[in-house]
Amino acid sequence: MEKPIGHKVWAIAEGYIPPYGNGPAPQFTSHETACILNASDQDANVKLWIYFSDRDPIGPYKVVVPARRTKHLRFNDLRDPEPVPTDTDYASVIESDVPVVVQHTRLDSRQAENALISTVAFPVVS
Amino acid sequence: MEKPIGHKVWAIAEGYIPPYGNGPAPQFTSHETACILNASDQDANVKLWIYFSDRDPIGPYKVVVPARRTKHLRFNDLRDPEPVPTDTDYASVIESDVPVVVQHTRLDSRQAENALISTVAFPVVS
Amino acid sequence: MEKPIGHKVWAIAEGYIPPYGNGPAPQFTSHETACILNASDQDANVKLWIYFSDRDPIGPYKVVVPARRTKHLRFNDLRDPEPVPTDTDYASVIESDVPVVVQHTRLDSRQAENALISTVAFPVVS
């Protein structure tokens, strides 16, 4: 099971980090995640760009997903080149040098009871 | 990262705007959104049609998603040719002159705690 | 926009109708829906089979989705050849004589605040 699985480019059109939350941190902090699975036997060098409604995209953010590992990357934790603003519509494009699989999830804890969404991201066939 | 990503036609079979909600507007107004990502370097001229269970489709609604931008389009905000009725089953087809990526989301705040859904829309391969 | 969009066969591996609910019927009755969009200019004759974990599939259930219409079909409302049991794991296969798009949704109102899921069904490429 060490053959590469997935695609090298993925897009997530929905993006929104709620500006506040309820419940113990970090589990119940309102957040968005790009879950990246690298089932190959090579480390994946991943670049991520954030698109906005009213200004140029920022990026690349860079992260390594080691061979045969998964990384559940919180958009909230991205710092370089700059933090992703909360309460702001965005979208993202993810590019990897080896095929990976990407799934998008949000936990919204603005109200007392949390709400969740998840969908496999859109794979870009080259 | 300015190459076009996605497809020119997308469909969303699920559509329903809850007729009421709880919590501060506009964030907690019950709503549906088509999140559109235009990662290309050309503006996307987007047309949208609404399908119903018991009458002919309406449209096209027209919207521009500028080059290298995302637009999170609320169905609630569509006005021309006519508002999308609430509490009514619908579906939608989205057509763009450049490839885009579309994701569908609903926030349902009819009860005290909001519920969320999201899925990448269905890409129509031409 | 009257060209056919979608596929003729779809599968939904997840299926579960919660056995009870809270809130006014029918909106807050726990339910599952197959949202079917027929964007073509021909009526779609749709057949649906329900698969179980421990007995043979039942079906076909038959429904017509008229040309240029959507139908949000509640599994709860299926009667012929037999009702879909609640509190039971199932899956479904949907077959249409013209291409359609199918999205799967559940509203679970077993607790005071409803929870929602939705995903585009799996399109079977023939």
Add this chain to the structure above:
Amino acid sequence: MEKPIGHKVWAIAEGYIPPYGNGPAPQFTSHETACILNASDQDANVKLWIYFSDRDPIGPYKVVVPARRTKHLRFNDLRDPEPVPTDTDYASVIESDVPVVVQHTRLDSRQAENALISTVAFPVVS
């Protein structure tokens, strides 16, 4: 409707079993499920691997989905070669000897009102 439907390899990049829950077991136990539909007329011998962020994958877990049956497999119930840890990010790869369809679902009941996610898994085209 006994022809095989689906793919032989699927990936789920998101995985997380909440460490606690509220409400009567087993329905409201926080859990994750891989819903597998085998619409073919041959039994499906399914192998499943779990990927982590910080150690080698474990597996294969083995399960049979009989011909023309669905199995909603709870990750919580996997025991051999070892239980799937809770409160831990993971991902999974599912391999079957006949084509199947896989959908991923989580019920999170950490708070008083449960939250749900679901998405069709990522089909790996061989």
